[in-house]
Amino acid sequence: MTANEMEIGIEMPIPACGAATRDGGPIVVNGLKIETIEGGEGRPLLFLHPGIGLDPKAAVLGLLAARTRLIAPSHPGFGASDLAPSMATVDDLSYFYLDLMDALDLRDTIVVGVGFGAWIGAAVAVKSTARMSHLVMANAVGIKVGDRETRDIVDIFAMLDPDLNKLAYFDATVGERDYKAMPVAEVAIAARNRESLGRFAWQPYMHDPKLKGRLHRIRIPTLFLWGTHDRVLSEGYGRAYCAAIPDARFEAIDKAGHFPHIEQPQVFADRVLAFAGA
């Protein structure tokens, strides 16, 4: 049982298959060791975390793992996951996740992304949904909606944490961190996550200019979940994103901001599982 599984409280060994090797440690894909939280059984659910990274203690993980086989990696460059030096774009990450799904031979996968992770999810789905059954996009970034002089997404790199927390959370105290009191290893992960988010999302800022024109290719059931108190993104942005994917559904989540999986984990998990029929 790995430390990650202990967090969720469910033991679920995954047999070695494809390029992935499993010995109780991280998943290995394309030679990259990928820190992954796994648990539960049933249909696979690939959880793609937002730019702040993956909190192994997040309640939503256990709720999702109760009814699915949860696979929640830290993206390359985030958490303790390796990074290939050549990786510079969300496109690179999307090809990585296509390889990861091949390597684990995932089928009928429910792909759930939040924020930056939802951008990755969309970038995967426009390329191939062969291994996917459902796509859930929560408070997604990744496309350009407004005109050239309208910044759709608040510049989080030009903002200090306390100001950002006020925009990103329904309850800003949820985002507060006391770095002086935290273990150094956790501070290092926060610093690494921020650097990697900059690597992938600095320019063009938080979007791929090509992505919007490719969203019509996503022809699997897609659900947009939207924390209505998100002031990093507007609800109008989310609805425009949703409208670009055929037959995608839009559902608001109250009392949550940019990270509804953190502020409303039960509602978030219930909506995901109901939508996917899991």
Place this chain on the structure above:
Amino acid sequence: MRVYHFTEQAYPPAWENHPGTLRVTLPNRLMDPKIAGDLFHRYYDEWMLADELGLDVMLNEHHQTATCMSSTCIVGLSILARITKRARLLVLGYPLGHRPDPLRCAEELATVDVISRGRLDMGFVKGVPYEFAPSNQNAVRVMDRFWDAHDFIIKAMTSHDAPFNWESEFFHYRHVNIWPRPLQQPHPPVWSTTGSRGNARVLGERGIAMATLGTGYATRQLYDSYREGYMAKHGRLPGADRFAYLGLVAVADNEAKAHRLGKAVSIYLPSSGIVAPEFRNPPGYLSVEDNVRLMRGETKPRTGTKDGRFIDMRVASVQDLVDTGVLFCGTPDQVYDQIVAFAEYCGGMGNLLMMGHAGAMSHADTVDNLTLFSKEVLPRLREYKQPVGEMAA
């Protein structure tokens, strides 16, 4: 020792009543272009004077700031290339990290070298953190991009027989053949700056002239890291000409006036750091390890006195600044002694980058400062015999 006169070409009228930042977001409405023109003319007049007095010239560039109006150093270099007669023209720095097009850099710099008749020194830097927002270049992997741009520029300046191809991770050109080519052979000297020992070692390996800015009595360890890198690669110690130090200079024929000038020129130190905190640390600029220290509040001030006392540059007195080796201030004898003592401490320092003007220091004071320095201090520094290079124990 060579001495370069440097000013940041500030726009001090906008320094009053600023909204907490002089950089990035300070509205340019606060600049009167007519006053800016007057100031530019004045700064170029002072550089012409420096040229006549036997000093060399250094300029730089910054972006979206009232602390430095030079937003494109090529304009300044172009003017100086034509209006000065003999001074070396050092740009430090030319921020490659903010430049999307190194071919353009090579063309511009080669042209300046030709027009100046071979007087250009090319100081390449990655760029300050708060200017990654204006340039929108990515600070993540900026040093990888920096070295790729550097290598490309050198190749462009030293390839003369046929166009070459460059398809690297960062830059893509298929028919590179710059006109004009530089006059200095094989290319104008390359300089850079650093504040880190790791990078100092890399600069030493490459033999690039290294400047440190206001590092005071933390300079020696940076120089020694350079020496280690240089020795490892070249099998001998570098000459003093590989080392430069930016210090503030205020000289007068009496201590009272020198103190007044010292106070005026040291306004650079507190004003330089007035920048909105949200722009100070773009992702990727600092290493994860440095960010961890920053987040945990474990950073320490980097400038100290010879006896290890750390000085807060924002509130330092003139005497504090002299004690740290950040300011050389006094009568000509005193200033000469301070500079020589610092060079000896460094184990050799062949280039003084002299901030001879800053902020709202008047034209008359600047002229006095440069003139007295050139007449009374510079000739003795030229004669000064650098210590034979040595490694720290």
